[in-house]
Every structure is written in C-alpha cells, then in structure tokens.
Amino acid sequence: MKTPPLFYGLSVSGLIFLYAPILLLIIFSFNAARFSPIWEGWTLHWYGQLVTDRALWAATQNSLLVGVSSTLIALGFGVGAAFVLERERYTGTRVVDGIVMLPLVIPEIMMGVALLLFFVLTDMPLGLLTITIGHGIFSLPLVIVIVRARLQKLDPQLIEAAHDLGANPWQAFRLVTFPLLWPAIISAALMAFTVSLDDFVITFFITGPGATTLPLYVFSMIRTGISPAIHALSTLLVVTSMILISLSFVLQRK
Amino acid sequence: MSQPLTKSSTIPPKRSVSKSSFSLWLSWPLVPALVMFIVFFVIPLVMMLGISFASRDTYGRIAWLWTLSNYERVFDPLYWTLYMRSAVLSVLTTGCCLVLGFPLAYAIARAPAHFQRVLLVLVMIPFWTSFLVRTYAWIFILRTEGLFNTILIKWGILTQPLEILYTNSAVLLGLVYGYLPFMVLPLYVVIERISPVLEEAAYDLYAGKWMMFRRIILPLAKPGIIGGCLLVFVPSLGAFITPYLLGGGKTMMLGTLIQHEFLVIRDWPFGSALSFILMAIVLVVLAGLVKRTSGIAPVA
Numbered sequence: 001m002k003t004p005p006l007f008y009g010l011s012v013s014g015l016i017f018l019y020a021p022i023l024l025l026i027i028f029s030f031n032a033a034r035f036s037p038i039w040e041g042w043t044l045h046w047y048g049q050l051v052t053d054r055a056l057w058a059a060t061q062n063s064l065l066v067g068v069s070s071t072l073i074a075l076g077f078g079v080g081a082a083f084v085l086e087r088e089r090y091t092g093t094r095v096v097d098g099i100v101m102l103p104l105v106i107p108e109i110m111m112g113v114a115l116l117l118f119f120v121l122t123d124m125p126l127g128l129l130t131i132t133i134g135h136g137i138f139s140l141p142l143v144i145v146i147v148r149a150r151l152q153k154l155d156p157q158l159i160e161a162a163h164d165l166g167a168n169p170w171q172a173f174r175l176v177t178f179p180l181l182w183p184a185i186i187s188a189a190l191m192a193f194t195v196s197l198d199d200f201v202i203t204f205f206i207t208g209p210g211a212t213t214l215p216l217y218v219f220s221m222i223r224t225g226i227s228p229a230i231h232a233l234s235t236l237l238v239v240t241s242m243i244l245i246s247l248s249f250v251l252q253r254k
Numbered sequence: 255m256s257q258p259l260t261k262s263s264t265i266p267p268k269r270s271v272s273k274s275s276f277s278l279w280l281s282w283p284l285v286p287a288l289v290m291f292i293v294f295f296v297i298p299l300v301m302m303l304g305i306s307f308a309s310r311d312t313y314g315r316i317a318w319l320w321t322l323s324n325y326e327r328v329f330d331p332l333y334w335t336l337y338m339r340s341a342v343l344s345v346l347t348t349g350c351c352l353v354l355g356f357p358l359a360y361a362i363a364r365a366p367a368h369f370q371r372v373l374l375v376l377v378m379i380p381f382w383t384s385f386l387v388r389t390y391a392w393i394f395i396l397r398t399e400g401l402f403n404t405i406l407i408k409w410g411i412l413t414q415p416l417e418i419l420y421t422n423s424a425v426l427l428g429l430v431y432g433y434l435p436f437m438v439l440p441l442y443v444v445i446e447r448i449s450p451v452l453e454e455a456a457y458d459l460y461a462g463k464w465m466m467f468r469r470i471i472l473p474l475a476k477p478g479i480i481g482g483c484l485l486v487f488v489p490s491l492g493a494f495i496t497p498y499l500l501g502g503g504k505t506m507m508l509g510t511l512i513q514h515e516f517l518v519i520r521d522w523p524f525g526s527a528l529s530f531i532l533m534a535i536v537l538v539v540l541a542g543l544v545k546r547t548s549g550i551a552p553v554a
Contacts, residue, residue, distance in 0.1 A: 205517070
C-alpha cells in the first residue's frame with residue numbers, strides 16, 4: 001500500500017513547523033548583529049554576556065534548587081503511590097487514580113491562581129519554597145504515570161519466583177523489582193526536573209521577592225526588549241531540555 | 255540441603271486469599287502522596303470556589319460576605335468579545351491542529367516500525383521544551399523588525415512590514431504551534447491500529463483515495479480525532495503565555511483576563527469566579543473525553 005506523497009509532504013512540513021522557530025533562534029544566538037535579524041557573522045559575544053550576568057547566575061541557582069527538590073519530592077511521594085495504584089484495584093484507588101492525574105489536564109493557570117490563593121490565605125511567604133511545592137504537585141502525576149507504565153510491563157512471576165526462593169517482600173523489592181524499575185525512576189526524575197526547569201505559568205503566580213527562576217528571568221528580559229542575549233539564554237534552556245528529555249525517552253525504552 | 259527451608263514454608267499457600275485482606279494495609283505508600291495532593295491541590299481549588307462567592311472591602315481585600323455578584327459580572331456584556339475571541343481562537347486552533355496533525359500522525363503510523371518511535375519522539379520533544387522560549391521565538395520572527403518582515407522586504411516581496419505580532423493571527427499561530435503534539439499523539443494511537451489490509455480491501459473494491467479515507471480511516475480514527483481535539487481545545491481555552499506575549503493588550507483571552515484580575519487589578523473574588531467557569535468548561539469537556547475515548551490509553 002503506497003502512502004500518497006502529499007501525506008509525506010504535509011508531515012515533513014509539520015515537523016519543519018515544529019522545529020524551524022527553535023532552530024532559527026539557535027542560529028541567531030550566534031549572530032553578531034545587535035539589533036537587526038540580518039546575518040552579520042558568527043560570534044559568541046552574547047553567550048559571554050550571559051556568563052558575566054550576576055542575576056542570571058542567581059536565577060540558575062534558584063532553578064536548580066527548585067528543580068532538584070521538587071523532583072525529589074515527586075519521586076519520594078510518587079514511586080510508592082505508583083506501586084499501590086498499579087497493584088491494588090479497588091474503587092478507592094481508581095478514584096484516586098483519576099484525581100491525581102488532574103494537574104496534567106487542567107489549564108496551568110488554574111493551578112497557578114489556586115496555589116497563589118492558598119499560600120496567601122495560609123500566610124505562607126511566597127518564594128522558593130512555594131515554587132518547589134507547586135512544581136512537586138505537577139511532577140507527581142508524571143512520576144506516577146511513568147513508574148506505573150514500567151510496573152505494568154514487569155512479569156509478576158519474577159517476584160513470585162523471588163518469594164519461592166525464600167526472599168521476604170523487602171528482599172524481593174530490593175533484588176528483583178528495583179533493579180528492573182530504576183530506569184523508569186531515573187526517566188521520571190529527568191522528566192520532572194525538565195518540567196520544573198521550564199515551568200513559567202505556575203511559577204509566575206507563586207513567586208516572591210528574590211525568587212527568580214530561569215524562565216522568570218527570560219520573561220523579564222523579553223519585557224525589557226528583544227536582544228540576542230535572550231536568544232543565547234533561550235538556546236541554552238531549550239538544548240538542556242532536549243538533552244534531558246531525550247535521555248528520559250531512551251531510559252523509558254530500556 | 256542441610257538447612258531447613260523455613261522461609262519458603264512460611265509463605266501462605268493460597269496467596270490470592272490473603273491478598274484482599276492485605277490490600278488496605280499495603281496501600282499505605284499512597285497516603286503521603288494523597289495527603290500532599292489534598293493539601294496543595296484539592297484544598298486550594300476549594301478555597302478558590304469559596305472566594306468566588308466572597309466580596310471585596312474598600313481596600314480591595316477579601317471580605318467574607320457571601321454574594322453571587324462575581325458570577326453576575328462574569329456574564330457582563332463587557333466581556334463578551336473576549337469570550338468570543340477565546341472560543342473562536344480555541345476552535346480555530348483545534349481545527350488547524352487537526353488539519354496539520356492528521357497527515358503527520360498518518361505518515362508516522364504508516365512509517366517502517368523502527369522509524370515510528372523516532373518520529374513520535376521528534377514530535378514530542380518540542381512539547382517538553384520551554385513553552386515561553388518557543389513563544390519568544392515567534393516574537394523574534396513576527397515582530398515588525400523581525401526575521402519574517404526583514405527577509406521579505408530584503409527580497410522585495412514586501413515594501414511595508416506586515417504587522418502580524420499582537421494580532422489574533424499571531425495568537426492563533428502560537429497556539430497551533432504549541433499544541434500540535436497533543437493532536438498527533440492520540441491520532442497516531444488510533445491510526446496505528448487500523449490495519450493497512452483494510453485500506454487495500456477498500457481499493458480492491460474500487461474505492462478511490464478519498465472514498466477510502468472517508469469510509470475506512472475516518473470512522474476508525476474517530477476516537478483519536480475526538481481525543482486529540484479535546485486535548486488541544488482545553489489548553490487553548492486556558493492559554494496564558496501565548497495570548498499574553500503574542501496578543502498583547504489588544505487580544506486578551508480568558509487566561510490573560512484571569513491573570514489580569516489576579517495580579518494587576520487584584521480582584522481575587524472575580525478572578526476566582528472566572529477561573530471556576532473555565533474549570534467547569536474544562537471538566538465537562540474532559541468528562542466527554544473519558545466517556546467517548548475509553549479505549550485509548552492516555553500518553554504522557
């Protein structure tokens with residue numbers, strides 16, 4: 001059966017549409033021209049400008065801190081939950097299953113404003129802590145989905161075999177389940193970290209004084225005016241996300 | 255074999271019987287996740303619902319006087335243009351994503367097996383990169399002194415730069431660009447399941463390409479089409495970054511209005527009421543999605 005060439009043409013244009021803006025941004029981050037989008041030769045000047053930007057370093061530090069802590073929270077809470085949701089199929093877990101996935105489907109702005117109201121009404125000072133909590137909440141379903149997908153593929157007979165060979169539940173987990181599960185856990189961690197690193201909308205609502213993350217910094221740069229330095233920072237962010245997420249995809253396949 | 259096999263003999267012979275009584279006890283790892291979830295997700299939403307019925311005092315703070323006036327204001331004709339724009343842009347985004355996404359999903363589903371995964375990953379990767387940065391890329395391209403205008407003027411195709419940025423078209427473009435992967439994924443899942451044999455059978459029975467598409471592919475792909483459309487429609491309706499950055503003040507949508515009420519005007523009760531209307535629409539749409547596409551596994 002031949003696929004009509006029109007379909008290939010359209011699908012190639014679809015991929016070009018998805019990648020062209022990013023590629024153009026990357027290319028022009030090396031452009032020597034300051035104001036015009038006309039090519040005036042290669043330069044690393046804009047990257048150099050980023051290196052000496054103190055505020056940017058602070059934002060990077062904040063982003064890393066929030067990313068690592070929210071990922072650890074999501075893993076700590078999510079992996080165990082994934083086990084239960086996968087193994088125990090009574091009505092209660094089914095309902096929980098549906099509700100826990102909600103942050104993935106409702107518009108981000110809803111979570112942003114709801115968390116803002118919550119933190120203000122409970123007198124929690126807005127800052128890195130509130131951002132970390134917010135990121136933890138939307139990373140949690142990601143971890144649960146990925147770890148569950150791997151658990152579904154596990155052969156239950158392997159665990160039964162471990163029990164038959166005299167392993168207690170903890171030993172069976174440590175020696176059989178965990179080694180088979182770790183690629184999924186790392187994959188989930190990479191995904192949670194990437195999502196935290198890139199999140200703008202929710203962070204925008206629950207940030208406080210001094211708690212600038214990288215996307216918030218990019219946003220403030222965009223508002224002050226278009227400059228090739230934004231292209232450079234954007235390039236670094238996009239390339240980092242692409243590497244992390246590709247690693248995550250590779251590990252999910254393992 | 256001098257050691258007695260004490261451990262294995264302690265395993266209950268009928269595990270299936272003991273399992274149900276263990277079930278609840280074994281569910282403890284769910285508790286911390288559930289508590290975190292209730293505290294930082296369910297309770298904030300409930301608070302928001304409560305505040306949407308509250309009023310503001312003269313200093314703009316929340317006053318706990320119950321009122322329906324926030325919801326009355328939601329239906330003020332003042333906002334109708336904004337609602338219409340949100341609805342029309344979301345529907346158009348969905349339509350454009352379907353037209354662009356269907357051929358892409360079809361080509362991926364009919365590609366050689368080892369290519370399929372690579373292509374799917376290629377479609378998904380942009381989705382996992384910063385939405386803010388990808389939207390910014392469009393500002394760089396579309397603005398008056400941007401790449402698009404500069405090149406077209408240089409080539410002599412345009413004499414005057416086109417004002418695309420800060421229009422509805424720019425917002426539409428940004429939304430389609432951002433949410434296209436949401437359309438491709440569910441479509442791929444259903445099309446991949448349609449056996450090419452069915453297509454051949456249709457051709458053997460003298461169906462033309464269009465006839466084959468309309469009578470074979472379209473009906474079988476229907477759950478994926480519905481799923482993809484809803485997955486694009488929901489985030490488009492609540493979109494914030496795209497209308498904010500590409501639309502500017504002139505082309506506000508529901509998401510930008512909510513942000514404006516919360517962070518600029520600080521009318522939290524009215525902002526909450528707006529958010530709840532949005533939430534209600536989203537939940538109705540999602541309930542429809544779950545009901546009509548229960549055969550499709552969700553893909554993260």
